Amino acid sequence: MSLLSSILYPAPRLHESRLKNRFNGRWVVVTGASHGIxxxxxxxxxxxxxxxxxxxxxxxxxxxxxxEARAMGCRASYRCVDLRDRLALNSVCGDLAKTLPSVDFLFCNAGKSICRRLVDAADRLHDFDRTMDLNYRSMVALSLTLLPALRRTGGQLVYTSSVSSLYPPAPKWSAYHASKCASNVWCRTAACEWHSLGIGVHVAYLPLVRTPMSQVNPNYHALPAYSAHDAAGILLRLALSKHFAYKPWWAWVTAPVASFLAPFVRFFYQKAAR
Known part of the structure; x- marks a missing residue:
């Protein structure tokens, strides 16, 4: 790892014994479980x-x-499902409500990224539907379905968002940013409403993570990034914390500045988009 990478992407510090004590024997639901983070x-x-x-x-x-999980003494089940399919999502929600009377952690990690100019999306409304269905609607549906199960345990909802949603929206990312921002707002609302129920809600504004999804974009290949292993560590640490959000240290500084300078940022984007 280069010096720049180690500064921008410091490895998360985790207390292994605390993690084992907190997760051992607990029921955890994970979406987007088969690849990447x-x-x-x-x-x-x-x-x-x-x-x-x-x-x-x-x-x-x-x-x-x-x-592998069963070989290690864990109980493990799965559903092979495309969460963008509303009928399939309804079926999963019905199954979860019957199968898991209590849930300790729900990690909503499944996500879809799409980079396309609006002018090239005039006949591709389905891109927006699919992105919103996966990044936003499936998270809401699963969270509401599992609300009683999370309430029984004082469970935690952890949503994997993007640090880019903290900055003025960039060209070509309208579908992705709209879905992430919708989820961020929903989670902030749930954090307020569910606090009295003993349920924690968290949003991880992750920076670039080296995954098969991100590596489709060649512009990201040379940029510093977290590994999927480290990103998972950030989610685990956030799940055990009292904080609502994780943000990279540099986002705490630069995001407010970028918001203040939003008119200039938009002017730059308009020039670059020509």
């Missing part, structure tokens, strides 16, 4: 002895993760 998160959770209910589209990977 979700897979890294699941592997860390099974190491801590968590019981797992996994949701993702890739059945072979889900089967292998569950096999």
């Amino acid at each position: 979700g897979e890294a998160l699941v592997r860390r959770l099974m190491h801590y002895g968590a019981n797992l209910y996994l949701l993702a589209r890739s059945e072979p990977e889900l089967q292998e993760l569950c096999r």
Whole structure:
């Protein structure tokens, strides 16, 4: 790791014994569990002895993760599902309500990223539907379904967002940023309403993470980034904290400045978009 990377992306500090004590024997639901951050998160959770209910589209990977978890003494189940499919999502929600009477942690990690100019999306409304359905609607549906189960345990909801949603919106990312910002606002509302129920709500404004999804964009290849393993560590630490949000240290400084300078940022974006 270069000096710049280590400064911008310091490895998260975790207390392994505390994590094991907190997750051992607890029921954890993870979406987007078969690849990237979700897979890294699941592997860390099974190491801590968590019981797992996994949701993702890739059945072979889900089967292998569950096999490994059971071999380590964890209980593990999965549903192979495309959470953008509303009928399939309804089915999963019905199954979860019956299968898991109590849930300690819900990690809403499944996400879809899309980079396209609006002028090129005139006949692609489905791109916005699918992005919103996965990044926002599925999180809301699962959270509401599991509300009684989370309430029984004083459980925690952790949503994987993006640090880019803290800055003035950039060209080409309208579908992605709209879905993430909608989820951020929903989570802030839930954090207020569910506090009296004993349920914690958290948003992780993650910076760039080296995953198959992010590596599709060649512009990201040379940029510093977290590994999926470290990003999973950030989610775990946030789940055990009293803080609502995780932000990179530099976002605490630069995001307010960027907001103040938003008119100039928009002017720059307009020039760059020509």
